[in-house]
Amino acid sequence: MIEFLKNWVVNTITVVMLIILIEMLIPSGKMKKIVNLVTGFILVIALVNPVLKVVGKEIVLKELHMADSNYINKKEIMASSSILEENQIMQITNLYRDKIIKQLESIAKEVKGVADARADIIINEDYTSERFGEVKKVYLYLKTDENDKKIKPVLSVKKVEIEKINSKNASSEDENSKDENSEDKVLTEKQLDKKTKQELEERIERLLCIEKENIVISLED
Amino acid sequence: MEIFQIVGLGVVATILAIVIKAHRPEIAIQISLLTGIIILVVILGKISAVVDLLNSYAQKVNIDLIYFSTLLKIIGIAYIAEFGAEVCRDAGEGAIASKVELAGKVIIILLAVPIITSLLDLIISILP
Known part of the structure; x- marks a missing residue:
């Protein structure tokens, strides 16, 4: 008992000394009141805690303190993170959008007959909804391989024209045939376009799970 | 004696600030700010020595060190x-x-709240 009393007295005196030193250290302003308050609380804790040990109701103040400060830190971080969250989500959606656009462009370039592609997408940016990030619409602007398509037909037409012009009567027929040829060309080009379009649409559909009506593919000049 | 240096610096800076204030008040503020920072930096080394000593004494006592470190943080703030x-x-x-004072107070209270709540817990645990 005497050991306990001795410890208690030494403890109390040391704490009081420390508090006096600290009160001398603190700047003489409006902060002094608050520091006095806190030091007073600490003194009370230092006085009461050893008595609790004797009574047998010892509580681990360290854990309580840790739990409380953890709680405060958690709340603080949550409050600041909610402000940052919106910004972060915006950044993430932008990044996601850029990645999808790059993917679409590379997919489009893989298809035969496409020289260059530019993509644009509309995504669900409402982060509160369940379908956040879903791709709503895809726009693809393609540039076809014009060199391959243009040179070949022109060459073939030239050959036909030069060899077949013998009489004036034949010229009218030739004109008709030319028209047919040009119509054919248009048709083949369109068909090719349709094929690539279909292929592209299927690929995009597989990639993004988006309906074909929401995929708009157009040719660029 | 460092106190002579600090007081000398303070007096010179004050005279300079007063002389300049009539012509260029914005420079006078900068002089006072700079002097304050210099004195604080000089004092900081000494304060840290005192704080170290206090810390070593706090370790000898049974009081939880968390409270003491919180107290030191509060003093710094x-x-x-x-x-x-x-x-x-x-x-x-x-x-x-x-x-600025309000911000300081709020941050100090934020640090002090765990101490206050643990005191509350202590009181509650005493009661049957």
Whole structure:
């Protein structure tokens, strides 16, 4: 008992000394009141805690303190993170959008007959909804391989024209045939376009799970 | 004696500030700010020695060190907040100074809340 009393007295005196030193250290302003308050609380804790040990109701103040400060830190971080969250989500959606656009462009370039592609997408940016990030619409602007398509037909037409012009009567027929040829060309080009379009649409559909009506593919000049 | 250096610096800076204030008040504020920072830096080394000593004494006592470290943090915050507020007040910006003080108070309370709640817990545990 005497050991306990001795410890208690030494403890109390040391704490009081420390508090006096600290009160001398603190700047003489409006902060002094608050520091006095806190030091007073600490003194009370230092006085009461050893008595609790004797009574047998010892509580681990360290854990309580840790739990409380953890709680405060958690709340603080949550409050600041909610402000940052919106910004972060915006950044993430932008990044996601850029990645999808790059993917679409590379997919489009893989298809035969496409020289260059530019993509644009509309995504669900409402982060509160369940379908956040879903791709709503895809726009693809393609540039076809014009060199391959243009040179070949022109060459073939030239050959036909030069060899077949013998009489004036034949010229009218030739004109008709030319028209047919040009119509054919248009048709083949369109068909090719349709094929690539279909292929592209299927690929995009597989990639993004988006309906074909929401995929708009157009040719660029 | 370092006190002579500090007081000399303070007096010279004050005279300079007063002389310049008539012509260029903005330079006078900068002089006072710089002097304050220099004195604080000189003092900081000494304060850290005192704090170390206090820390070693706190370790000898049974009181939980968390409380003591919290107390030291509170003193540091009080010093910095007071310094900032005084600089603002010297420059004639009383409103900003009081805001700086408010921020200091809030942060100190934030640190002190766990101590207060643990005292509360202590009291509750005493009661049957």
